[in-house]
Amino acid sequence: MKWLIELAVLLAILLGAAHTIDVAYGMQLQGNEYFDSTGKVTMQWDSVPQALGYNIRAIMFDKVPETTYAIGHTTQTQIDILRPRSGHFRFEAQACRFADCSCTDATGATLLNDCPVDRSNWAQSTDPAHASVDGVAMGWWVYFKTPVPTF
Amino acid sequence: MARFKNRKIDFDQASVPADVTVHRVYWKVGSPPDYLATFVEVPVSEDPVIPDDLPGFPVGVADVYVGVTAINMDGHESDMGMLPDPFAFIAPPVPIYTVVDA
Numbered sequence: 134m135k136w137l138i139e140l141a142v143l144l145a146i147l148l149g150a151a152h153t154i155d156v157a158y159g160m161q162l163q164g165n166e167y168f169d170s171t172g173k174v175t176m177q178w179d180s181v182p183q184a185l186g187y188n189i190r191a192i193m194f195d196k197v198p199e200t201t202y203a204i205g206h207t208t209q210t211q212i213d214i215l216r217p218r219s220g221h222f223r224f225e226a227q228a229c230r231f232a233d234c235s236c237t238d239a240t241g242a243t244l245l246n247d248c249p250v251d252r253s254n255w256a257q258s259t260d261p262a263h264a265s266v267d268g269v270a271m272g273w274w275v276y277f278k279t280p281v282p283t284f
Numbered sequence: 285m286a287r288f289k290n291r292k293i294d295f296d297q298a299s300v301p302a303d304v305t306v307h308r309v310y311w312k313v314g315s316p317p318d319y320l321a322t323f324v325e326v327p328v329s330e331d332p333v334i335p336d337d338l339p340g341f342p343v344g345v346a347d348v349y350v351g352v353t354a355i356n357m358d359g360h361e362s363d364m365g366m367l368p369d370p371f372a373f374i375a376p377p378v379p380i381y382t383v384v385d386a
Contacts, residue, residue, distance in 0.1 A: 218302070218356060218358070219304075220356075279356050279362035280354060281354065282362065282365055284365070
């Protein structure tokens with residue numbers, strides 16, 4: 134069974150603007166770009182029936198190969214994400230059948246590796262089919278700015 | 285030739301994010317620098333000494349404004365932080381003297 138997950142977003146203390154960006158591997162993204170200089174964004178998503186937990190990850194797509202940062206799993210429907218490094222990031226959420234986002238094999242034994250039966254596909258914040266901004270279906274991503282040096 | 289007292293930019297190393305690799309020091313005479321100004325990159329672990337560590341840094345003129353940015357491993361550059369006061373590496377004039385027999 135595949136769960137659907139709808140990503141919505143509430144980003145605190147951010148400035149956003151409709152924007153098109155060229156991704157390193159040739160495709161274009163259209164949506165809202167948020168510039169963050171605080172080093173933290175708050176991501177929120179809709180709850181999914183039968184899901185007890187969610188996996189969250191952040192992906193820097195400035196260059197190929199993309200760099201994936203596993204943020205972790207939570208039973209809540211929002212999470213604060215600290216700046217992994219400077220650059221353009223999209224965020225992805227995955228619904229899990231179990232609160233700890235573990236999964237099981239046919240015998241019920243817990244598996245540590247990825248287990249699609251007990252987890253949904255990843256929903257991407259840049260995909261208007263799953264993402265929205267202020268209630269409007271739209272992709273979004275965040276540019277984590279490099280902090281100004283202090284001296 | 286005149287000699288100048290060095291000044292050091294003392295970065296707060298504890299606050300440098302792990303992905304930042306270099307600091308870029310910009311300068312401009314007469315007004316604050318922008319990203320088109322002359323600059324020198326220094327390793328993030330070093331606190332650069334002005335003017336010795338900044339080849340081309342103007343000496344003998346007043347009002348040299350300095351700004352610094354951080355650049356991370358992917359080439360993203362921060363906003364520019366400005367040093368509060370302009371530099372003026374100007375030596376005092378040569379003393380005027382006469383030799384008097386004691």
